[in-house]
Amino acid sequence: MTRQSLKHYKLLVLCVCTAFLIFSGQVVIAQSNYNFNNRGGKQKAELIVGGDFVVTMNEAQPVIQDGAIAVADGKIVAVDTKAKIMASYRANTTLPGEGMVLMPGLVNGHSHSAMVLFRGLADDLALQDWLQNYIFPAEAKFVDKNFVRVGEQLACWEMIRGGTTTFVDMYFEPDVAAEVVNKCGLRAVIAPSSIDFPSPGFKGWDDAFAFAVDFVKRWKGKNSRIIPALAAHAPYTVSPEHLTQAITAARQYDVPLTIHVAETQTEVKDVQQRYNATPVQHLENLGFLEPRVFAAHMVWPNESEIALLAKRGVGVIHNPDSNLKLASGFAPVPAMLKAGVKVGLGTDGAASNNTLDMWKAIRLAALIHKGTSLDPTTVPAKTALRMATLGSAEALNLADKIGAIKVGLRADVIQLQLTEPHLTPLYNVISHLVYAADASDVDTVIVDGQILMRERKMLTLDPDQIRIEANSIAENIKASSRPLN
């Protein structure tokens, strides 16, 4: 090559490269349509977040090696390789995620958050004994606004620490819970629980449910991260008239409705005796089943009930830790998934788990159904991880906002360190996330584009203060409780 032709060749390469950059810039502009800024040909984003692996839960591009996302207005505006994102976007904050995996935040589909303050209060008891003789009396005595404020903060701290970005809270004092969620930056479906007998602050169903409806009216559309909802405790603790009232109000105010269903064999027998129908059939007879409903547990549906759940589009939240601890049984998760039921994962309250750690729920969901079916191919790792992210989002009807890493979804994502001994070496990132990772591996948590935890440091909550207040409430409970266990 002569000196002259080398010069021409270099010029040609320069032109081709420039054309490519302009072209790729145009592709990204077309994809995101966001704030194009000519400086350096890069668009402005608030945040760039990367990882050695981006596990998207999006079938179109499942795992991207050396990937990243760009975030603007709390939304994911681009998903690609890190090189392409860095070439197309500039941001005030970049979290490159070296040695990390970037994935959607976990979605805890069933919890009673403030019950963390009853963690370890009464263990190794049957559900009815545990509820009637320990939990309900303790709630009647101790649950008030301050209890929920502190308990909710403790729960949010634990959930952020473990990479949960959205949770369902079925408990009391929902305004207090909503304020805590608002301040700490998480996303939550808040569903005050209504039941047919006295509960903290209420004489029975009528005043509890009227308050819940008022809560829904007060919070609906107020904060995009807080989704107010209704909750009826269970078919054996809420009369048919009240269940009908609950679904009617949920339709009227266009909010989700959650309920515990078919948790134990005792419940199935009880409902059968009273209403001559199994729990799911009983709800069907009342016209209760529809996509806005999501049911926790569903340990004992029969085959025709599983088909009915799929047909009606009802979401189901599997809580393997709680079902094992209370010896409720093994939910037929493989059969429900096969039938097309929307199945998500939850922890249940920390009094029956005893943590809000979704990683444990993921691992149990992947393991126990192998054991009960004697088939190691049942609920493979990818399915278990999907249940904890997109599966829960689908069950809650939130899959158009959360549950995956995809352009247009909210930026609810987490980064996990992959450098710990229990994650070394690495052959398959999804295998590690399901069978080896735990809550302490979560490094950074982002919800709606806001960083809530960075390098394991909490940015929106004060852990020391929460610990002091939680221990002080526990001292009161200890001082005035009869000896338990």
Ligand SMILES: [Zn+2]
């Ligand atoms: Zn529950």
